[in-house]
Amino acid sequence: MSGTMVLVRHGQSEWNKKNLFTGWKDPDLTELGIEEAETGAKALKDYGIKFDIAFTSVLVRAEKTCQIILDGIGQSDLETIHDQALNERNYGDLAGLNKDDARAKWGEEQVHIWRRSYDVPPPGDDGESLKDTGARVWPYYMTDILPRVLRGQKVLVAAHGNSLRAMVMILDRLSTQEVTGLNLATGVPMVYKLNPDSTVASKEVLGDMSGAH
Numbered sequence: 001m002s003g004t005m006v007l008v009r010h011g012q013s014e015w016n017k018k019n020l021f022t023g024w025k026d027p028d029l030t031e032l033g034i035e036e037a038e039t040g041a042k043a044l045k046d047y048g049i050k051f052d053i054a055f056t057s058v059l060v061r062a063e064k065t066c067q068i069i070l071d072g073i074g075q076s077d078l079e080t081i082h083d084q085a086l087n088e089r090n091y092g093d094l095a096g097l098n099k100d101d102a103r104a105k106w107g108e109e110q111v112h113i114w115r116r117s118y119d120v121p122p123p124g125d126d127g128e129s130l131k132d133t134g135a136r137v138w139p140y141y142m143t144d145i146l147p148r149v150l151r152g153q154k155v156l157v158a159a160h161g162n163s164l165r166a167m168v169m170i171l172d173r174l175s176t177q178e179v180t181g182l183n184l185a186t187g188v189p190m191v192y193k194l195n196p197d198s199t200v201a202s203k204e205v206l207g208d209m210s211g212a213h
């Protein structure tokens with residue numbers, strides 16, 4: 001057995017609450033989002049983990065979630081690396097649009113394809129599919145996160161629905177078809193213990209993922 005990596009999606013953001021495509025836009029957490037992060041922190045405190053380092057994106061909803069968790073487990077001053085590689089997928093021209101309005105305009109199926117397919121990017125030059133998101137998340141994981149876990153460190157990664165879907169896809173060995181059914185709940189920590197060959201030895205979900213959509 002080597003180290004432990006905890007993945008957690010940020011708590012509800014103002015734009016999650018308003019049901020808007022968010023991507024690289026930078027809304028803050030809502031009150032509920034703060035509570036969700038605090039609940040995640042409590043679950044990690046009860047689990048009894050102390051981290052060696054934390055990683056987050058450069059978007060405030062993930063950064064604040066990361067800090068709330070560190071505060072909640074008594075590690076407020078832990079070294080934290082912020083990197084754009086962990087940002088949410090870029091939603092291109094959909095960013096800022098209401099998801100129900102988009103369904104009314106383009107149809108339920110097309111919107112679902114943009115949200116959950118593996119390789120269909122949302123419209124707009126900068127729109128990233130899950131595959132495009134993985135193309136920046138996976139190398140970062142390989143070079144900056146995984147080596148620490150393999151050295152035995154305990155690592156926190158507070159990031160986003162789709163950047164974390166890209167990570168869970170490789171960790172859980174999901175096919176491009178299976179990943180379309182993967183949804184991550186806000187503020188629920190996923191504890192991965194890795195084998196020395198970087199495969200997953202165990203995965204524990206500290207909370208309820210069933211409501212995720």
Ligand SMILES: O=C(O)[C@@H](CO)OP(=O)(O)O
Nearest residue numbers: 020021022023088115161
């Ligand atoms: O809007 C977004 O950036 C993401 C996460 O909230 O949405 P979705 O779940 O539709 O990929």
